[in-house]
Amino acid sequence: MEFVRGSVSPNGLAVLTLDRPKALNAMNLDMDVAYKNYLDEWAANPAVKAVLVESSSSRAFSAGGDVKWMTTTGCKLFGMHKLAVKVFSAEYSLICTIARYQKPYISLMDGITMGFGIGLSGHGKYRVITERTVLAMPENGIGLFPDVGFAYIAARTPANGAVGTYLGLSGARVNEPADALFVGLGTHFVPSENLSSLKESLLAKDLSNASEAVEDALKVFGGKPEAPAQLKTLLPRISSAFGPDKSVSESIKALEKEQHSSDAKVAGWAKAALAGIQKAAPFSLEATHKHFSSVVLNPSAQIEDVMKAEYRMALRIAVRDDFFEGVRAVLVDKDQKPKWQPAQLESVRAEEIEFLFRTLDCDLIV
16 A cells, blocks of 8 residues: 555646555655655656645644654564664655755645654745644654754744754644744644645646745635744743753753742643653653754754764664663553663763764765
8 A cells, every 4th residue: 555645736736645544644664765756756857846745634744753663563674773774864865855855845734743744844845734733743752852853943943942942852742823833833824624725726826936826825725823822922931941051950940940930821831841851761851952952053054964963863762772662651552651771861871972973884875
C-alpha cells in the first residue's frame, strides 16, 4: 500500500497526500524516501508550479516519525546504529529539500502535527493551520530530542527564541490557532470547513504566478482566529524562564516560582510546563538546551548547519537506553513510567553532552 501518493493537476498544482491514517501518518523510511523523490521530481519539472501537501484524514497531518517501529522491529532487522543512519539521513535530507524548495510549498496542517510532522510543514513557505491543529515537539519525553530542524524554527520565535525553547523543553501543545500564528508555526489560519474549497480553488487557478495565486486563495478562504494568543500574554514569563542565558535547572526554578502566581493563567501555564519537563529524560533536556542555545547564539546558522548538528546528535542519542525506554513507556507498554539513565539532571555529565556534537566519520551530506 502506498502511504505517500503524488499527482500533478493540469494547471501545475502537485498534490502530495499522506495516507497512513491508522498510524496518524507516522513517517517510516519508505515514506521519507517517496516524499523526497516526489519533491525532487517536481522541482525539476517545469510543468509543476506549486506543491500542496495534505493528509487523507482530518485526525492528523502527521504525528511524527515511526519511532515505535525503530525501537522494536527496525533495530532487530538492521541494528540501531545502521537503522539510525538510514532513517535520520532520509529525514534530515528531506527537511533540507523542503527548506530550500523554490516553488510554493503549502502544508495543510489539519489535526495532529507533531515531531516530524512539524519538520514536514514548518520549513515550508505556507503553513496552513485550522481550529483542529495540534502542534507539539514531545521528543524529550521519549528519550530523544526535538529534532527535524526545530531548533532553527525555535530560534526565530518571539523573545529571542525563548518561546521555541519553552516548547522544545516542555513538549507543550499548541492547540489554539492564534498561538500557532504568534509562534510562527503557522502562517495562515483557514477554518477546516474551508480546506476543500481552498484546494479546489488552487486546482482551478492559473498558476503562472504561483505565489500570487496561492496568496489570493488563502485570503479568500482564510480568516482570523476567534480567541487571542495566550502565549503572547505569557511572553514576559516565558522570556524570563526560558531565555538563552537560562540553564535547564534555572528554568525549572523559575517555573516552580511561577506556579504559585496569583494569576491563575500564569500558575496553570507554569504547572503544565513543569509537568512536561519532569516527564522528560534529563539527558535529553540537557542535550536540547545545549543545541537550542547554540543555534540562538549563532544567527548566521543555516538550516544545513542545524541538520548536520542534529544528525550527529541523533545517531548518538538513538543508541542510548533512554530512547528505547522512553518509547517503551510511552508508546509500547504505555505505563508512562520510564526509568531514565541518569534519573536526575545533576547527574548528566557535561562531557557526554559535548560528545554529541563531535564530527562524525561520515557526516550528513545535504
